[in-house]
Amino acid sequence: MNIGASLSILLVLSTVHAFQYNQLAQYVDEHQEEYVEALRDWVAVESDSSNVLRRPELHRMMEMVAQKLQQMGGAVESVDVGDQELPDRQTLALPKVVTARFGSDPNKHTLCVYGHVDVQPAKLEDGWATEPFNLTEINGNLYGRGASDNKAPVLAWMHAVEAYQKLSMALPVNVKFIIEGMEETGSNGLEAMILAQKDTFFSDVDYIVVSDCGWLSRRPAITYGTRGNCYFLAEVHGPKQDLHSGVYGGTVIEPMTDLIGILDTLISPSGKILIPGIQEAVAPLSDDEWRMYQDIEFDVDDYKNKIGVSKLMYSNKVDLLAHKWRYPTVSIHGIEGAFSDPGTKTVIPSKVCAKFSIRQVPNMDPTVVEKKVSDHLHSVFSKRQSPNTLKVSMVIGAKPWLADIHHPLFEAGKAAIKRVFSVDPDLIREGGTIPISRTFQDVTGKSIIMMPIGGFDDGLHSQNEKMSRYNYIEGTKLFIAFLNELSQITEAAV
Amino acid sequence: MNIGASLSILLVLSTVHAFQYNQLAQYVDEHQEEYVEALRDWVAVESDSSNVLRRPELHRMMEMVAQKLQQMGGAVESVDVGDQELPDRQTLALPKVVTARFGSDPNKHTLCVYGHVDVQPAKLEDGWATEPFNLTEINGNLYGRGASDNKAPVLAWMHAVEAYQKLSMALPVNVKFIIEGMEETGSNGLEAMILAQKDTFFSDVDYIVVSDCGWLSRRPAITYGTRGNCYFLAEVHGPKQDLHSGVYGGTVIEPMTDLIGILDTLISPSGKILIPGIQEAVAPLSDDEWRMYQDIEFDVDDYKNKIGVSKLMYSNKVDLLAHKWRYPTVSIHGIEGAFSDPGTKTVIPSKVCAKFSIRQVPNMDPTVVEKKVSDHLHSVFSKRQSPNTLKVSMVIGAKPWLADIHHPLFEAGKAAIKRVFSVDPDLIREGGTIPISRTFQDVTGKSIIMMPIGGFDDGLHSQNEKMSRYNYIEGTKLFIAFLNELSQITEAAV
Structure with a gap:
């Protein structure tokens, strides 16, 4: 095959993908009210994993996740991960971990999506402006406990797969889901479950994506590290x-x-x-890191104003980012x-x-x-x-987690962001802890990427948590595009 | 009059008093079951002043106090002290303050007895061995919320007056009562009421006695100070x-x-x-104080064991008492x-x-x-x-309150204790704050004495509060004797 022919095949492929994307994106736009209603139903469940009195709600939440995946035609399992020991030596059943599989084409890559549907505690009296478990839209923001952390991202991944299905388009990669209900209190039982399914559920997984974090600014971001x-x-x-x-x-x-x-x-x-x-x-902080931090879009004054303090621990961008990450x-x-x-x-x-x-x-x-x-x-x-x-x-x-930002998985992420938002992403770390990334890496040996869709000001773990309608809907499109980009990673590149 | 004649008159007076006391004490012993039943009736009323839902019970309690004093022939008033402001800006009627007068002989001293009939909260589930509002006698102890703090002492004062009446003996002093129902939550409305009645109810009061505290050990005590x-x-x-x-x-x-x-x-x-x-x-701690503290019955090891620590802030009795008081x-x-x-x-x-x-x-x-x-x-x-x-x-x-232990009022207290218990009392202070003593002193300018009858282990504000039958009955005799002793204070001595 000569170079001209290869090029024209690539152009055709590229056009086909672009076409698919536009159709899929339009589908997403047309169904956004449905997506918001789905989020409303999920936020209404007080799935607080830290409060043992809410455990029935948490079990119900996991059943809703399993049902949704079943309705989508997935091969779903609700995995019993045992009991939780309480301080008074009583035990309490842990919420089941829900896994699902969509597609098992050996010629395609397999992506595993991780997410959680438990939430932090929230009470109106804590200073919420709206009822925390009643999703309320104000100026394009969807307020509710767990909206951003992590119910909307989990739903966005499901809606991404569903969009392909509804438009009768083949999924570009096989997609697996692993959804848990104990993330906010330390993912009890999950590590053992991952270890147990290392050679079964995870055997054909190539990449793992986690969308349990947020952007740093209004610019979309990919996350390559978390603190432990x-x-x-x-x-x-x-x-x-x-x-x-x-x-x-x-x-x-x-x-x-x-x-x-x-x-x-x-x-x-x-x-x-x-x-x-x-x-x-x-x-120690390397020169490379220093330079990367210098280039990141991060407005110190904005950050300060948002927090509402007159002085931060450090006054310059690099020191702040370094101490955050x-x-x-x-x-x-x-x-x-x-x-x-x-x-x-x-x-x-x-x-x-x-x-x-x-x-x-x-x-x-x-x-x-x-x-x-x-x-x-x-x-x-x-x-x-x-x-x-x-x-x-x-x-x-x-433990902390740190990935190689030059891995093809990250290149695919960058390309997907470029397609949906027409900008290059910030490559950022997360100051918070998402131990699961490290666990996935240690136990499965697979490559992990964190692809957030939450906004920088979503108020995770705080009063008035929200997910913007924009991030929720464009985020769904980002996942659609990312599935496409993943399918183009060649074995050699990995 | 020669010295021999004076002496024989004094001896006669002393004998008359001794005789009176023995008759009165016998009357008390013979009526102790009645006294226990009266305490049972009062403890049965859940007059918890901190719980707005129990306010009707508290009003009923104040009515029972007024009724009892009326039955005894006192000139009784139920004084409206206004409303309580609740956090939600609603208001709730405060329990009335009940005052009463027995006798108004201008040739006699006038004693005012202060007490309260509201109680701390209590629930069986808090760890009570018996129903907190059902007075239960076990091994000579009468268990029930408010038994010691302050219902039995208030009843003991009433029974002391009643004993004189039943035996048709003239009260040695005029006796007034001021009984409130908000002590446990800060005596709302009481200070204003005292101020308003400074020149009426309090105008002829010479002494005020408060029996809202306890002994330090098994030895009877008089309290002459409280910390602010x-x-x-x-x-x-x-x-x-x-x-x-x-x-x-x-x-x-x-x-x-x-x-x-x-x-x-x-x-x-x-x-x-x-x-x-x-x-x-x-x-500074005076030498006199140091000596007083040395003589007080206080078992450091007992105190340590009761608290359940291996070491206290100080290892010797004087330092401990000084830092407590x-x-x-x-x-x-x-x-x-x-x-x-x-x-x-x-x-x-x-x-x-x-x-x-x-x-x-x-x-x-x-x-x-x-x-x-x-x-x-x-x-x-x-x-x-x-x-x-x-x-x-x-x-x-x-503010703290501190009285002069050499004041005739305290000499009368010491003599009364000597008569009933045949020992000298411990002169003690209270580490806690009983603001009413200081308020009485500041507003009325009268002399105050605190004369406890509660035991050192009555468990005030705690589970399994009790008043021993012994302290209740002997305490009633103490008040009878104290009324006698008070009548012998000469104007010159004051």
């Missing part, structure tokens, strides 16, 4: 029971004072981690067991448990971090000579 | 809303880190208050706005509000304490150079 997270409980236990602070105050060494004292040794006012041996493990940090989330209600109560709490976490980056090792933190806290606690007891435990130890 | 309390809110406000710690951690200066940092400057591990100017105001202390009660539920949540709370209080003793001044605390916190906060904002406010500023 080590989540700690530091519990100080003193008197047998809560005491009246008037009657006992001054005679007992209060657990709350001890806890405040040790928490104050974790991080300096300027953000330096004070635990010996933590910062030392971090990979590739440096560790300590956040103190709160204290359980102390008085946390409105009003005044004169109590000496007998048992107080601080929750804090340290974000993980290459080359930190959670096992080492666990020991360093525990040693440090016990050391500063022992200097207090308190009769109270300290217990430190790491309840989450998620 | 300054309750603070320290609120650090940062981002507009809660943030995801993965997405934003490392780029924002977290309010929780700031709050922990400033809280850690309040008190040292060994209990020293670190706020400049607080400890300096405290009256007459030194200030800082207790950090908790933090509102941070994550306080079970489980793990990766949140950077945007607004966190610490609650802490400083117990007040002579010669501290809450207005000065408020300024010192605010200045100190703002000073350490400004050193952090945080963009977040700090707001410090004092929401309770209750």
Whole structure:
């Protein structure tokens, strides 16, 4: 075949794809109200995985996922991943993990889509402007808990596959789904399930895509790294029971004072981690990275205004991005067991448990971090000579994930974004932890890409979480285009 | 009159009193089942002043008090003290304050008895061994919510007056009652009512007695001081809303880190208050006090075991009592706005509000304490150079109360205890705050005494509250004897 002929075949192929895309995109536009209604139905289910009282809702949510995939003609399985152990030694059934398969053509690549349909807690009283479990559209934004994290992206992937089906177009690649319901509390049971199905469900998977994140700005993005997270409980236990602070105050060494004292040794006012041996493990910032960060679209003032503070921890773009993505940090989330209600109560709490976490980056090792933190806290606690007891435990130890941005999978992602949005994407990392990427990489050995469709201002884990209608609908088109681009990766390139 | 004649008259008077007492004490012993039944009826009324749903019960309780005093022939008034404002801007009628008068002989002293008949919340599920509103006697203890705090003491005062009446003996002093129903939630409306009746109800009152406290050990006690309390809110406000710690951690200066940092400057591990100017105001411990504390019956090991700690803030009795009663202390009660539920949540709370209080003793001044605390916190906060904002406010500023233990009122108390229990009382203070004593002192200018009959282990505000039958019945005799002793105070001595 001469070069001219090859070129014209390529042009034809390209035209065919372009044609397909336009038809598919039009279908998506025409069905967007249906998509919004589907999201409304899903958001209405309070599938809060952290609240055991909501477990029935979470089971119902998983059934809705399985039903949807079945209606689409997938080969669906609801995989029992066992029980969750509760602190009181009771057990509770974990939500099933739903898997599905669309197509099994050995001549096609196989993409596995990961997503989750559990959500963070939310209550109107927390400061939501609308009922968190009643999807409400205001100015093109769809407000509701779980809208962006991660119900709309999961639905967008299903709608992408469905669009091909409805237009009787063959799927360019085989598509598998793996949808879980425990992501917000640490994906209990999922790693074991992936390990168990390594040589079955995952044996023919070539690529895994995760859309559980967001863009950095208004420019579409592809994510190539996430921070890990080590989540700690530091519990100080003193008197047998809560005491009246008037009657006992001054005679007992209060657990709350001890806890405040040790928490104050974790991080300096300027953000330096004070635990010996933590910062030392971090990979230094390379010149390449510095240059990449310089080129990324990121408006420091915008970011500051959005957060609503007069000063950030760093004043320039590169330092901010570096500390958001590739440096560790300590956040103190709160204290359980102390008085946390409105009003005044004169109590000496007998048992107080601080929750804090340290974000993980290459080359930190959670096992080492666990020991360093525990040693440090016990050391500063022992200097207090308190009769109270300290217990430190790491309840989450998620590793960071980092991919090669020059892998063909990422080239396919870039091309899909170019097609739908006519721009080059930002190549970004995620400051948050999506342990599943790392788990997929470690267990299956497959290549992973994170392709977000959430906006930069979606308010994940916060009040007034939203997904914009634009991102939801254009995101569906992006997934359609990405399936096309994937089909063009040659074995040699991989 | 020669000295011999005076002496024989005194002896005769003394004998008459002794005779009266024995008759009265026998009457009390013979009617103790009636007294227990009266307590049963009162405990059965769930007069929880903190629960607006129990307000009808509370009104009924006040009516029962008024009825009882009327049946005894008192001049009774039920004083309307207005409405309570609820958080939702609704209002609710406060329980009436019941006053009564027995006798108005201008040649006799007049004692005013203060008490309350509202109670703390209680539910069987909280860990009660018996139904909290069904008085249950086990091994000589009468278990029930409000039994010790403060229903039995109020009934004991009524039965003391009644015993004189039933035996047709003249009351040695005029007796007034002021019984309220909002003590457990801050005595709403009472201070204004006392102020309004300063020149009417209180005009002929000489002494006020409060029996709303307990002994320190098995030895009877008289209480001559209470600590005050300054309750603070320290609120650090940062981002507009809660943030995801993965997405934003490392780029924002977290309010929780700031709050922990400033809280850690309040008190040292060994209990020293670190706020400049607080400890300096405290009256030094006198040699007399030291000796008094030495003589008090207080088992340090017992106290330690009851609390359930291996070490207290101080190891010797005098230091412990001094720090329980007459030194200030800082207790950090908790933090509102941070994550306080079970489980793990990766949140950077945007607004966190610490609650802490400083117990007040002579010669501290809450207005000065408020300024010192605010200045100190703002000073350490400004050193952090945080963009977040700090707001410090004092929401309770209750002064301490301290009486002169050599006042004839206290001599009368000591003599009454000696008569009934054949021991000298412990002269004690209360570490907690009973603002009504200070209010009575400030508004009426009268002398106050606190004469407890509750046991040291009555479990006030806790599960399984009780009043022992012994303390209830002997306490009634104590009040009878105290009325006698009061009548012998001469104007000159006062």
